[in-house]
Amino acid sequence: MPKDVSRVAATLVTALLLAGAAAAAPLRVTPPSGARFLVDQRFDVRVESDTPALLASVKLYVDGQPLPPGAMQADAYGKGLNARNRSFQRPGRHELRATDGAGNEAVSSVEVIDPFRDHDGFDAGQALGDEGLRRQGPVRNIIILLGDGMGASHRTAARLMRYGVEGGHARGLLAMDRMPGLGLVMTASLNSIITDSAPGMSNYVTGNKANNNQEGVFPDNTLKASTDADSRKSFDNPRVEYLSEYLHRKRGTSLGIVTTADIEDATPAANAVHTADRNAGTGVADQYLDESFRTGLAVLMGGGRRWFVPSNDPSGYSSRSAATDYVLPADLSLAYGLAPGAIDPTRNLIGDFQAQGFQYVATRTDLVAIPNDTTRLLGLFGWGNMNVAYDKIAARRGHPAVVDAYHAPDQPMLDELADAALRVLDRNPRGFVLMIEGAHIDKQSHLMDAERATWETIEFDRAVAKALDFARRDGHTLVLVTADHECSGFSILGASNKTIAQLEGLPSDVGVLGLVTPGPARQAAVGTYDTAGFPNYAIDPDGYPAALDDGFKPLQIGFGANADRFEDWLSKPLPVRDNPLLPDLLKTELAAKGYPIEPYQRKPESENGFFVRGQVSGTQAVHTASDIPISSYSSGSDAWRAFVGVQDNTDVFFKMAKAALGRGDRD
Numbered sequence: 001m002p003k004d005v006s007r008v009a010a011t012l013v014t015a016l017l018l019a020g021a022a023a024a025a026p027l028r029v030t031p032p033s034g035a036r037f038l039v040d041q042r043f044d045v046r047v048e049s050d051t052p053a054l055l056a057s058v059k060l061y062v063d064g065q066p067l068p069p070g071a072m073q074a075d076a077y078g079k080g081l082n083a084r085n086r087s088f089q090r091p092g093r094h095e096l097r098a099t100d101g102a103g104n105e106a107v108s109s110v111e112v113i114d115p116f117r118d119h120d121g122f123d124a125g126q127a128l129g130d131e132g133l134r135r136q137g138p139v140r141n142i143i144i145l146l147g148d149g150m151g152a153s154h155r156t157a158a159r160l161m162r163y164g165v166e167g168g169h170a171r172g173l174l175a176m177d178r179m180p181g182l183g184l185v186m187t188a189s190l191n192s193i194i195t196d197s198a199p200g201m202s203n204y205v206t207g208n209k210a211n212n213n214q215e216g217v218f219p220d221n222t223l224k225a226s227t228d229a230d231s232r233k234s235f236d237n238p239r240v241e242y243l244s245e246y247l248h249r250k251r252g253t254s255l256g257i258v259t260t261a262d263i264e265d266a267t268p269a270a271n272a273v274h275t276a277d278r279n280a281g282t283g284v285a286d287q288y289l290d291e292s293f294r295t296g297l298a299v300l301m302g303g304g305r306r307w308f309v310p311s312n313d314p315s316g317y318s319s320r321s322a323a324t325d326y327v328l329p330a331d332l333s334l335a336y337g338l339a340p341g342a343i344d345p346t347r348n349l350i351g352d353f354q355a356q357g358f359q360y361v362a363t364r365t366d367l368v369a370i371p372n373d374t375t376r377l378l379g380l381f382g383w384g385n386m387n388v389a390y391d392k393i394a395a396r397r398g399h400p401a402v403v404d405a406y407h408a409p410d411q412p413m414l415d416e417l418a419d420a421a422l423r424v425l426d427r428n429p430r431g432f433v434l435m436i437e438g439a440h441i442d443k444q445s446h447l448m449d450a451e452r453a454t455w456e457t458i459e460f461d462r463a464v465a466k467a468l469d470f471a472r473r474d475g476h477t478l479v480l481v482t483a484d485h486e487c488s489g490f491s492i493l494g495a496s497n498k499t500i501a502q503l504e505g506l507p508s509d510v511g512v513l514g515l516v517t518p519g520p521a522r523q524a525a526v527g528t529y530d531t532a533g534f535p536n537y538a539i540d541p542d543g544y545p546a547a548l549d550d551g552f553k554p555l556q557i558g559f560g561a562n563a564d565r566f567e568d569w570l571s572k573p574l575p576v577r578d579n580p581l582l583p584d585l586l587k588t589e590l591a592a593k594g595y596p597i598e599p600y601q602r603k604p605e606s607e608n609g610f611f612v613r614g615q616v617s618g619t620q621a622v623h624t625a626s627d628i629p630i631s632s633y634s635s636g637s638d639a640w641r642a643f644v645g646v647q648d649n650t651d652v653f654f655k656m657a658k659a660a661l662g663r664g665d666r667d
């Protein structure tokens with residue numbers, strides 16, 4: 001324990017010093033103090049100065065030794081010097097110190113951890129003791145199931161809806177409830193306690209904190225402004241190597257990425273793409289393929305076909321553009337042996353994937369029919385985000401209006417995607433890293449759609465069950481189920497004390513906004529404490545609730561991090577259209593068909609239920625800083641034990657690397 005306390009104390013002192021000096025520091029060095037790397041994990045060093053004339057006088061010392069002349073390359077903007085593709089071979093503390101001719105100095109202290117042998121450098125070792133660590137055996141495959149935005153309450157709501165309660169006892173447990181390991185994760189990013197999904201995922205798979213909106217990189221001083229055409233600025237940041245890249249280099253593992261979102265979205269991209277702009281969709285999609293030789297990318301499935309068809313595609317649904325494309329700066333492409341990228345909005349990216357041996361599928365029907373010997377798989381099941389479980393299941397039960405409106409009538413569920421991904425990845429005897437994202441738990445929580453968020457969590461849990469089945473059969477697999485952050489302050493308030501018909505019949509509460517007694521009619525419809533009772537939904541053979549509201553409204557969900565909205569406690573017949581993650585033409589079509597653009601527009605104001613004043617500005621609920629649960633299981637080893645307890649999101653990286661490379665797995 002004292003060791004950790006001293007590390008925390010040192011970090012605090014550094015943070016205080018930085019807080020006082022950050023705004024004014026004329027010279028800065030990256031990686032920042034507090035960065036941690038594996039032995040031989042690659043990263044870029046960057047020295048930045050606010051005075052371009054001083055860059056020529058900059059010297060960089062690594063552990064007191066000056067870097068040889070020419071080891072640092074000036075960037076194209078006169079704002080900094082880069083030494084790319086560096087690594088440390090010796091575990092322990094290392095110092096980076098930069099000086100310039102004006103007498104300025106910048107120092108960064110970083111730590112290097114050896115994943116190949118046992119050590120007591122972090123909590124896992126202390127929790128386990130030497131005996132536990134010795135029993136850790138080989139982990140060949142790592143499956144990370146990431147329920148985006150999934151806090152403890154989302155898990156509770158899914159369990160209540162799926163299994164019900166009798167006499168105070170849950171009538172069943174989720175697959176994730178049954179995993180032996182349970183811990184908490186602290187989710188802060190490099191620049192905020194409130195992370196978005198880019199660092200939220202990136203921190204797990206680089207071992208380092210990224211800034212919000214950035215993935216696989218450290219921040220720099222050449223951030224691209226929205227009016228700036230120079231897309232190199234979004235792709236020139238100092239990189240840090242991903243788990244997928246490191247394990248592919250060390251062990252020859254494959255990478256699988258599966259999501260229900262558009263695959264340009266932050267969580268999937270933060271496993272394989274290095275960018276300071278999570279919204280640079282054309283470049284993000286291109287880089288998946290262009291750098292697949294480094295990540296071992298073998299499976300990529302989700303929505304987002306709009307980035308894969310040329311900008312002049314006759315469908316009209318392409319989103320490829322020069323403004324969101326990428327080119328790498330010369331020093332970066334040279335240092336890593338990468339093609340420099342190109343501004344090529346008319347690229348046929350599906351064709352390019354196929355040319356590199358990827359089987360391409362566009363529907364569930366295609367997916368279940370892939371040949372048994374498939375080793376590389378690209379699945380794009382929607383133009384932007386895939387539809388949510390609620391609307392996909394409605395289609396399977398004979399109500400396809402929503403999926404038809406999205407031009408995606410035949411989409412797989414997440415457990416079907418997981419199944420296919422595992423079959424393909426399992427063909428690599430050297431193992432794999434697979435990230436499976438339940439993306440809409442977050443998105444529907446932002447939109448304050450309780451039913452869709454809860455169904456989404458049930459869909460996610462069915463994918464968890466598939467992963468656990470695989471791990472048990474395989475005998476060498478680590479399964480983690482977690483989130484990147486909590487979204488919306490999701491909380492279960494109770495149950496309705498009115499029937500659906502009664503709720504529908506309540507008058508609008510518009511005009512009853514003040515503190516009045518007895519208050520808006522729909523406020524009085526929430527049964528709390530003992531009047532909440534127990535929810536027991538009828539479940540169809542497909543595993544989802546048979547009827548949404550079941551005569552009553554057995555679960556009423558509130559949102560503690562909400563924006564202004566109206567609440568009628570009824571399930572919402574139409575999803576709010578996904579604003580950032582759909583092609584423009586499709587958004588126009590959906591608006592014409594009456595799909596609400598924002599949550600507060602779900603109905604005309606006169607029918608909208610009661611107005612809830614949000615605590616934040618904007619139109620959607622926001623992420624919170626709540627710690628999130630992490631569940632763990634491993635077959636053939638005790639690796640799961642390392643994830644018990646409270647941990648930082650970056651700790652998870654080192655624990656995974658150790659599980660994959662630790663003593664039990666050496667040749």
Ligand SMILES: [Zn+2]
Pocket residue numbers: 149197442443446487623
């Ligand atoms: Zn979110």
